[in-house]
Amino acid sequence: MIAITGYSGFVGTELLKKINTEECLLLGRKPILGNYKHQYFDLSNPVQDLDLNGIKVLVHCAARVHIMDDNSANPIDEFRAVNTKGTLNLAAQAAEAGVKRFIFVSTIKVNGESTTGRTPFNEQENAPEDPYGVSKAEAEQQLLALGQQADMEIVIIRPPLVYGEGVKANFASLMRLVNKGFPLPFRAINKNKRSLVSVYNLVDLIKICVEHPAAANQVFLVSDDHDLSTAEMVQLMAKVQGKSNWALPVPPALFSLAGAIFGKKQVVDRLIGSLQVDITHTKITLNWAPPYSVEDGFKFSAKI
Template structure:
């Protein structure tokens, strides 16, 4: 039975992954919060910590831990803060993984390495030149390049996975807020935003792909984009959120030009672009390379994402 090390196991993706893999592998967990999902090792992710105990006899590292993207970052130097963990901390762990004899290092990156959107463009592919725009995306892109270089120099297999927005049971962020508002029956002004397309990935499809990457020889040294392979407009997303919560879709048909005008007036064009623009991933390379396709539907993921909000409705 293979031995794995999972970082970021207390986060949204890492927790679902650890639950999926429990019992099928010897699982070590690297972090600061004890868990019954594997053997716990209390370490920070940074450029100076040592991980020899957690890496002993490990075959595959699944690196989910990161300083995550936030909308209103208050750090004085955000890029330096992201680099400290996402770039320098990742490389420190990877170098020690080489020394420990780890065969494969799976890095959970981000589609932000490709860029911020595909409005009036073709969907992103794994072969695109990286064009990150924000500190989070830049730190992830730098980590990818350094990992690939380390892999070439040492022979450790590198697997890079770039997901878009990840959702499922327990999700928070903007997706969770939108699901909650729809569940409460608020008439949101999104019915007319139907010409954009957004790629999403449920945590169940993402965890399944990671599991495949642990075992599949063809995953070695690949850059893999992942999604549910069923892109939705904002209007379609709200409609499906209403459906899985047995609510009427009360979305109002406010025209897209109004959102764009409002974005200019309040200097929030980036937020409006995420709401009305497109961000699509072409996962053909992932499907063909690994003979894999997302096993779960978008409706399956939305249904499970809605579970917590139904429980919390009375307390909203």
């Protein structure tokens, strides 16, 4: 039997579509419709007892997610309370119950924020720059230590931006702007490269990691294996929606200047900079390749 946290989230919802309901235990605050077994679980509650007997694999998707312009009084403590301490509490109970494998959906932010001017990130790097990334990195390190001590297999997956039907935030906003035919100033941002992963490819990898023997105690990066510049991203969004691409050729240097003037350097860096991941280790170790192309993923996302 498989246990899943974060089942109502973007990744968890798609994962449930691929899992036999009779072999699935949901750990979370609220049950959902369907023939699922459910136990109450709150990742932020350090004192709670779970019955994980009979669970062979636990897929941990729940987290306190990254928030732009986080106004918390002490963000690092709040991220650690959930993403680090909460995860370790869950993993300790899993180990005590004899769970064989613990799959942790982490984040590429463990590697850092940018690959502009350097080679793509690999699975051996660890240089988080914000509280969310730090909390996930600390959870990874402590999970691997716990796994060795308790003889429980740990699998870590670090996705970059995840998108697909129902995605929200900047990806959805950009898709809608392209659909409305607004002339966007991104045509000249064509030298950067960004790795993305559709939720369909990510879930496929998670399913592989549930059973593949070579996944044990490994860190995997994941992507669609087709990196895009911002200009290419907008062009593909227009294509899958049957729209003309009215992007304008505004030089990237002007974006940098605007970011400096208005205090939005991080936002601009994500727009004009690069963030690439090298998934060679993932593909070779698991004999895996993304089953969906990036164009497939954009087509599904166009349904938002």
